[in-house]
Amino acid sequence: MIQNLNPLPELGEGGAERRVRASLHHLATTKGLSPDLTALALILIAAAILWLLIGRAPAPVRAGVLAAYTTDLSQRTPHQAFNARRAAAAIDGATIAPGSIFSFNAVVRGWSADRGFLRAPVSYNGTLIDDYGGGVCETSTTLYNAALLAGCPILERHAHTFSPSYAPPGRDAAVAYTTADLRFRNPYRSPITIHCAASADRIVCRLETPIAVKLRAVLTSQVVSRQPPSTATVEPGSGGRRSRWRLRGRDGLTVAVYRTWFENGEVAGRELVSQDSYLPISRVRWEKQ
Known part of the structure; x- marks a missing residue:
């Protein structure tokens, strides 16, 4: 029966070496092991302590x-x-x-x-x-x-x-x-x-x-106002090559952007990031004669 079973030693500087020597001395003096068995025991103990060192080391x-x-x-x-x-x-x-x-x-x-x-x-x-x-x-x-x-x-x-x-x-x-x-x-x-x-x-x-x-951010936008574009009509021959352009245009917008914070799936906060106004882009229509 093995007695005096101690908790795992503190593996600080020199701790592993002291543990190996103490264990080896205990085996050699109290158990009467032969030199070959003593050497084998040393290898096994060293391997066990190395495993402990690796297991306790922080993961990269x-x-x-x-x-x-x-x-x-x-x-x-x-x-x-x-x-x-x-x-x-x-x-x-x-x-x-x-x-x-x-x-x-x-x-x-x-x-x-x-x-x-x-x-x-x-x-x-x-x-x-x-x-x-x-x-x-x-x-x-x-x-x-x-x-x-x-x-x-x-x-x-x-x-x-x-x-x-x-x-x-x-x-x-x-x-x-x-x-x-x-x-x-x-x-x-x-x-x-x-x-x-x-x-x-x-x-x-x-x-x-x-x-x-732990925090995760999600962005959302809200259109505050919208301004439809105007329409310009271009006759053939005016403006040179530009008379062939046809632009669909784009609405003018005032947009607010929010950032919502989540922690463990729950809303942790919300903030207004910006509010911007963009001008409309006019529609350009080319009429054929």
Whole structure:
């Protein structure tokens, strides 16, 4: 019968070695084991303690996805998609320390020709023009939605003049270098890493952190008011090639976006994220003679 069965020893520094030596000494002196059996006992005891050490060691912490968001690029021009991918590459791998602020403009550092960006259609004060960096807002919008879903406080964000087709109303993020930025803060006690990748037809942003976050954010939108578009009639021959355009138009909207927090399946809180007003886009009708 085995007596003096003690609880598992504290496996601090040197604890395992002392335990092995004590057990070996006990077996050799009280049980009269031969050297061969003593050596075998040593191996078995060492294996058992190693198992205890491994079992008690904390499991490696794996990075968890706080949130992810995807934007469709299939309707963008080739140059817009190129610029979106280039901006995505610029922010990919960026790390936000606990409590620190991420600035889209500070990381991308502009989208001029010197930075490798191309001319593409871009909205400027409500007018569509060709300029360097057209398509970058697709990247900032994707990151904005990922940051919202990740629970990050938004410090700066700007809406477009017209609601863009690539994002739900109220959830776009317009950027203009030095004048309009996207900034948000990391509220967690561990760093957040941004992973942003773009293919020919989509862009995906993921925010990851090694800690487990119990809260989950869900975004909802409410249309506060709606303004129907006006209709413009274009006769053949007027405006050159533009006379062939036919635009369906788009309603003007005032949209409120809310972020609802869930913990263990229960609502833990709700906040108004933004309320934006977008101008209507006129319908253009081409009448044949």
